[in-house]
Amino acid sequence: MSIHTSQPSSSSDEKLRVDGEQDPSSPVVSDDGLVYSEAHHIHAPVLSPAQERALWWKIDWRFMPIVTLLYLCSFLDRSNIGNAKLQGLASQLDLNGNKYNIALTLYFVSFNVFSIPANLVIKRLRPSRWLSSIAVVWGIITTLQGLVKTYPQLVGVRICLGVFEAGLGCGVYYTLSLWYPRYMLQTRIAIFWAGATFAGAFSGLLAYGISFMSGTGGLLGWSWIFIIEGLFTVAVGIIAYFALPDLPGTAEFLTPEERAYVIHTKKYDNSSVGEEEHFEWRHVKEALLDWQVWALSCIHATISTPVYGIAFFLPTIINGFGFNTAISQLLTVPVYLVAVIMVVVLAVWADRVRMRSPFIFLGLSLAAIGYGINISTASIGVKYFGTFLTATGGYSAFPATISWVPNNVSGHYKRAVALGHVVIFGNIGGIIGGNVFRLQDQPRFLLGNGLELLFIGIGLVLTPSVALTYRRINKRRDEQALEAHKRGVKYAPEEIRRFGDRAPDFRYTL
Numbered sequence: 001m002s003i004h005t006s007q008p009s010s011s012s013d014e015k016l017r018v019d020g021e022q023d024p025s026s027p028v029v030s031d032d033g034l035v036y037s038e039a040h041h042i043h044a045p046v047l048s049p050a051q052e053r054a055l056w057w058k059i060d061w062r063f064m065p066i067v068t069l070l071y072l073c074s075f076l077d078r079s080n081i082g083n084a085k086l087q088g089l090a091s092q093l094d095l096n097g098n099k100y101n102i103a104l105t106l107y108f109v110s111f112n113v114f115s116i117p118a119n120l121v122i123k124r125l126r127p128s129r130w131l132s133s134i135a136v137v138w139g140i141i142t143t144l145q146g147l148v149k150t151y152p153q154l155v156g157v158r159i160c161l162g163v164f165e166a167g168l169g170c171g172v173y174y175t176l177s178l179w180y181p182r183y184m185l186q187t188r189i190a191i192f193w194a195g196a197t198f199a200g201a202f203s204g205l206l207a208y209g210i211s212f213m214s215g216t217g218g219l220l221g222w223s224w225i226f227i228i229e230g231l232f233t234v235a236v237g238i239i240a241y242f243a244l245p246d247l248p249g250t251a252e253f254l255t256p257e258e259r260a261y262v263i264h265t266k267k268y269d270n271s272s273v274g275e276e277e278h279f280e281w282r283h284v285k286e287a288l289l290d291w292q293v294w295a296l297s298c299i300h301a302t303i304s305t306p307v308y309g310i311a312f313f314l315p316t317i318i319n320g321f322g323f324n325t326a327i328s329q330l331l332t333v334p335v336y337l338v339a340v341i342m343v344v345v346l347a348v349w350a351d352r353v354r355m356r357s358p359f360i361f362l363g364l365s366l367a368a369i370g371y372g373i374n375i376s377t378a379s380i381g382v383k384y385f386g387t388f389l390t391a392t393g394g395y396s397a398f399p400a401t402i403s404w405v406p407n408n409v410s411g412h413y414k415r416a417v418a419l420g421h422v423v424i425f426g427n428i429g430g431i432i433g434g435n436v437f438r439l440q441d442q443p444r445f446l447l448g449n450g451l452e453l454l455f456i457g458i459g460l461v462l463t464p465s466v467a468l469t470y471r472r473i474n475k476r477r478d479e480q481a482l483e484a485h486k487r488g489v490k491y492a493p494e495e496i497r498r499f500g501d502r503a504p505d506f507r508y509t510l
Helices: 049-092 099-124 127-145 151-179 185-213 221-243 256-267 281-288 291-319 325-353 357-374 380-408 412-433 446-487 493-502
Strands: none
Touching: 049 099, 049 127, 049 151, 049 185, 049 221, 049 256, 049 291, 049 325, 099 127, 099 151, 099 412, 127 151, 127 221, 151 185, 151 256, 151 380, 151 412, 185 221, 185 325, 185 380, 281 412, 291 325, 291 357, 291 380, 291 412, 291 446, 325 357, 325 380, 357 380, 357 446, 380 412, 412 446
């Protein structure tokens, strides 16, 4: 029996397969030259390309709409404070000085504290129950945010919002990595992330409509923004409780053969013997000491900083061009709609060519041009065009870094910790992005645009450096595999699983 461990793809004939039978005590030689000390009996249904496409569409339609809607709610509820600010929040609560920025910052502090613990909890609880429950709770918190009367109350509500939203993003990223092969992952993460991108367009449009409710029930327009959007989140959370699937092994909407196919495909997606699935504290240690986790986290921070800068301040930036509040809200909509389209298009392309770094580099480059235009003395029309480049570049690079992590980190719990770590760094970028655009810097926002360009520049250096490091490691493992084959080196399956992404047969995605 020979086991092929070449890189998998979405077509069934490229998946790990069994070519024949032999004595289980005989060594097994794989295509990369590795020799395993025992045979592996692998049984999986064989699907035609058409059946395989139909299966993934079936999973997509059950999974992606509800998680995308959840993330739209999450991003809407964290960033609608930017719209509320223009609708009277700052004046009614007397948010002078840096009070507004502090409220933004403390949300991310609480979010970061709970990111990794939340991602360890989701494996022990059913994703459908966990994700839907936290959505209902943060929806209630968002609704209460519309009723605050003082600045300390606003800060307290923002801290609570961060606690409960912490479990959604990294929880969904992790759950997607348990369903989809690694070269189908960025497209799904991009669709999920498109919910956040569309939230920018939706929030501007919604804020414009809600502004006409100002005075209803004795509340200003900013209060109604929080109340209506919070109640919408609660409704979506309740729907998610019934609509979300859990893990492939318990997916009742799939046939037994389809479940077996998905489980088999994921198990041997990046290793000849599967991944470790049981928790040990060493998984946490290995993730926190892995160079690539820190490198990818830093790259993600250089992307999230410009993304959150746009998310929190695009209405204010456009307002600084000289437009009134209502027109500023409406002008944010086209920017986000273009970004949504490009996020998905570039993600599909990235999965087809099975690469991440070129698309991160492209996104950062577009964002750099956009911020460069807006720090200049260009005309208003040109600066508005610059916001399109900034949003498109930042938002499209975001899912590329998120998918790079599960592509290159093996082991269920190590990957969960790594994703939480990357999300924490992304939120550090949110803290920075939420504090660098100051009203006194209008209209050019020299400090904000300048610091965004600094972070983007760091990302443009780090991204190719990490990709080249991955390439060198892959080349060295190819050479070591050939040498192992010549010397007849044997590896037990338990050893390969324990090595994870350090295993001799593991190859990094560039």
